[in-house]
Amino acid sequence: MKVAVISNCQHRSIAVSIRTFIEDANVSSINMGELTKSDETIKEWSDITKSADLTIVHPQAKVSLSEKGIDFKPRKELIIPGVVFAGLQPDITYIRWEPARRGLIQSAIGDYHSAIAAAAYLEGFDPNQAKILFNKIVYSRLGYTTAYDESKKLLISLFQKYGIDIASSVERWQSSGRAFMFSLNHPCLFVMADIVRAALLANNIPHNPKPDPNFYFQDPLLEEPIFPVYPELGLPHGISGPYLFKTTVHANRLYSLQGFLERSYEIYSEWPKEAFNAEPMVSRTREVIAQWPQSPSKKA
Numbered sequence: 001m002k003v004a005v006i007s008n009c010q011h012r013s014i015a016v017s018i019r020t021f022i023e024d025a026n027v028s029s030i031n032m033g034e035l036t037k038s039d040e041t042i043k044e045w046s047d048i049t050k051s052a053d054l055t056i057v058h059p060q061a062k063v064s065l066s067e068k069g070i071d072f073k074p075r076k077e078l079i080i081p082g083v084v085f086a087g088l089q090p091d092i093t094y095i096r097w098e099p100a101r102r103g104l105i106q107s108a109i110g111d112y113h114s115a116i117a118a119a120a121y122l123e124g125f126d127p128n129q130a131k132i133l134f135n136k137i138v139y140s141r142l143g144y145t146t147a148y149d150e151s152k153k154l155l156i157s158l159f160q161k162y163g164i165d166i167a168s169s170v171e172r173w174q175s176s177g178r179a180f181m182f183s184l185n186h187p188c189l190f191v192m193a194d195i196v197r198a199a200l201l202a203n204n205i206p207h208n209p210k211p212d213p214n215f216y217f218q219d220p221l222l223e224e225p226i227f228p229v230y231p232e233l234g235l236p237h238g239i240s241g242p243y244l245f246k247t248t249v250h251a252n253r254l255y256s257l258q259g260f261l262e263r264s265y266e267i268y269s270e271w272p273k274e275a276f277n278a279e280p281m282v283s284r285t286r287e288v289i290a291q292w293p294q295s296p297s298k299k300a
Contacts, residue, residue, distance in 0.1 A: 010083060030045060060082070063260055075222055092115075093114075132294065179229045180239075190214055229297075
């Protein structure tokens with residue numbers, strides 16, 4: 001069975017899951033961001049989808065292709081949306097700045113930033129002072145403590161829209177006691193496996209749901225940066241994990257919170273402060289931490 005997968009950064013996790021559940025699957029996958037970069041790639045994937053028995057596609061990919069006047073005609077199409085769950089790592093943000101490479105300023109671990117860290121830098125906290133801001137009071141004022149339940153509802157609702165029931169799966173992920181997201185848009189492989197399994201079942205596509213992809217394959221998204229679950233945010237939901245930030249920039253180095261702040265500050269000093277102020281989440285966070293008793297701006 002030939003299967004084509006067009007999705008976001010999660011495409012490899014979908015592909016691994018398909019290989020596990022469908023014994024004779026010959027799977028090709030691509031990140032939708034790479035798909036339209038050249039006429040050759042478009043032509044190649046037009047041919048792949050036409051010959052595939054099943055094409056799994058991200059809904060945004062369909063929109064992007066349509067906007068560009070590209071009309072793939074797959075034999076059978078299965079829509080699987082991307083997983084976005086900010087409830088475990090609500091502090092993640094991006095710093096968009098046109099002069100930066102790919103339009104994104106980096107932190108110690110790559111594209112992902114801590115909004116608290118970036119705001120603390122702007123507000124004049126040094127790394128030691130900034131570390132104190134990572135506490136339940138600040139999280140509550142920023143709305144982080146309610147993010148889990150909100151994200152859970154949004155995720156279940158999104159998949160229901162496409163006829164995929166993942167409600168019981170979400171409960172199972174939580175009850176495992178481990179973080180099920182590496183970041184807000186990088187789910188663990190067991191999450192994608194459950195979603196693919198549910199999508200195949202909902203669409204009556206023959207498969208064997210029993211094998212566990214984690215037993216046979218390395219999680220593709222382990223190669224990417226990992227953002228920790230802050231204990232004050234994870235433990236109320238029975239979820240815990242190491243308080244470490246993983247970067248893929250320097251041989252998969254792990255940073256403590258202190259190390260993450262120190263290295264991020266070094267990088268931030270190379271860029272104009274207006275770049276950080278321009279990011280809405282950072283500016284809102286700055287307003288909150290400016291009220292912290294130890295804020296340098298209150299002492300000035």
